[in-house]
Amino acid sequence: MTDTTALRRRVIDMLPDVIALRHALHRIPELHYQERETCKTLRGALSSLHLDVLPPLMETDTIGLLSGEKAGPCILLRADIDALPVADLSGAGWKSEHPGRSHACGHDGHMAILYGVLRTLQEMKREIAGSIRFVFQPAEEESCGGKALIDKGLLEIAPRPAFAFALHGWPRQPFGTLSAAPGPAMAAADTFTIVVRGKGGHAAMPDKASDPVLAAAQVVSALQAVVSRGVDPLAPAVLSICRIEGGHASNVIPDEVALEGTTRYFDRSLQPLLKGRMERIVRGVCAAAGCTADLTYTEGYVPLVNDADAVQRARRVVTRLLGDMAWSDVHPLTMGAEDFAFYLEKVPGALLRLGLGESWSALHAASFDFNDGALEHGIVALAGLALDVCAT
Ligand SMILES: [Zn+2]
Numbered sequence: 001m002t003d004t005t006a007l008r009r010r011v012i013d014m015l016p017d018v019i020a021l022r023h024a025l026h027r028i029p030e031l032h033y034q035e036r037e038t039c040k041t042l043r044g045a046l047s048s049l050h051l052d053v054l055p056p057l058m059e060t061d062t063i064g065l066l067s068g069e070k071a072g073p074c075i076l077l078r079a080d081i082d083a084l085p086v087a088d089l090s091g092a093g094w095k096s097e098h099p100g101r102s103h104a105c106g107h108d109g110h111m112a113i114l115y116g117v118l119r120t121l122q123e124m125k126r127e128i129a130g131s132i133r134f135v136f137q138p139a140e141e142e143s144c145g146g147k148a149l150i151d152k153g154l155l156e157i158a159p160r161p162a163f164a165f166a167l168h169g170w171p172r173q174p175f176g177t178l179s180a181a182p183g184p185a186m187a188a189a190d191t192f193t194i195v196v197r198g199k200g201g202h203a204a205m206p207d208k209a210s211d212p213v214l215a216a217a218q219v220v221s222a223l224q225a226v227v228s229r230g231v232d233p234l235a236p237a238v239l240s241i242c243r244i245e246g247g248h249a250s251n252v253i254p255d256e257v258a259l260e261g262t263t264r265y266f267d268r269s270l271q272p273l274l275k276g277r278m279e280r281i282v283r284g285v286c287a288a289a290g291c292t293a294d295l296t297y298t299e300g301y302v303p304l305v306n307d308a309d310a311v312q313r314a315r316r317v318v319t320r321l322l323g324d325m326a327w328s329d330v331h332p333l334t335m336g337a338e339d340f341a342f343y344l345e346k347v348p349g350a351l352l353r354l355g356l357g358e359s360w361s362a363l364h365a366a367s368f369d370f371n372d373g374a375l376e377h378g379i380v381a382l383a384g385l386a387l388d389v390c391a392t
């Protein structure tokens with residue numbers, strides 16, 4: 001069994017380097033599939049650890065293997081690496097150098113934690129029977145980068161992982177605690193586009209036109225009934241329309257209006273129901289207004305489902321290494337989505353939440369910056385899990 005004190009001391013000793021790496025990454029936030037500088041910085045930091053790093057599968061990923069001295073199972077650990085198109089108003093001394101972009105979801109913290117985990121485990125290779133597949137993954141926020149890597153064969157590369165874990169920094173959770181719950185934890189997320197087509201004309205002669213603006217407004221209202229009247233009240237679901245665009249002048253009725261939005265749900269059987277009702281409503285409302293409409297419904301993220309045994313293992317490891325108070329059983333469902341769900345469809349594991357503090361800025365807010373104080377807990381938890389899976 002891992003010597004708890006020795007592991008924590010090792011982690012505490014390397015924290016200044018981990019924090020410096022986090023701040024360096026915070027300065028260079030890059031959007032999905034543009035993470036070239038981030039990749040270069042990561043590969044530079046990993047080079048001194050002498051790990052087996054693969055050529056990229058998708059240009060901006062950094063994937064490799066840390067092998068223990070004895071044979072055993074493989075555990076996959078993932079950190080997401082992309083940033084958001086959100087200005088950095090955190091006021092941090094390591095502010096974003098890329099205007100209009102920031103690590104407002106804390107992925108800089110996730111990368112620094114995985115670096116700390118690998119450095120810790122590399123120093124403890126003698127105590128590892130098995131291997132650690134590490135994945136610094138691009139495009140979590142958009143484009144489902146995790147799914148793209150899996151489609152490219154990530155999980156078939158030998159040795160195939162027996163378990164998969166990742167963590168996400170979590171405001172509104174007590175500082176330094178870890179949490180997870182068995183079963184669904186995060187929602188499926190699909191997107192849709194609706195184009196309403198009518199017949200434009202003079203604003204003063206609406207009777208000569210078929211107004212797609214009015215039809216689109218009625219579509220927005222009518223779609224609210226999809227969830228409120230079509231879905232079992234005990235099954236969570238959301239339908240949000242987030243963009244509406246049409247027209248170019250105050251006195252011209254346009255020919256078309258475009259709408260965009262998202263649906264969220266946990267039960268996958270709801271997807272055809274949501275899609276079918278949307279189609280019916282959009283078609284009916286637009287026909288009544290003398291317009292036509294095209295609905296394009298695109299499948300996105302699947303629901304994230306934690307494996308019960310993996311959660312139990314995480315709980316046991318965290319409480320042993322960090323104390324009983326370090327585990328939180330409070331793990332509310334969220335309609336947010338996460339592409340680690342695609343890994344958990346294929347490999348048992350869990351996405352742990354790492355508490356950044358109950359009053360910490362919200363994820364995706366311009367004021368958000370990762371809590372450096374929580375890095376230690378994240379490293380100990382993930383390194384401890386790897387040591388537990390690969391126990392000699
Ligand atoms: Zn995010």
Ligand SMILES: [Zn+2]
Nearest residue numbers: 105106107168
């Ligand atoms: Zn995130």
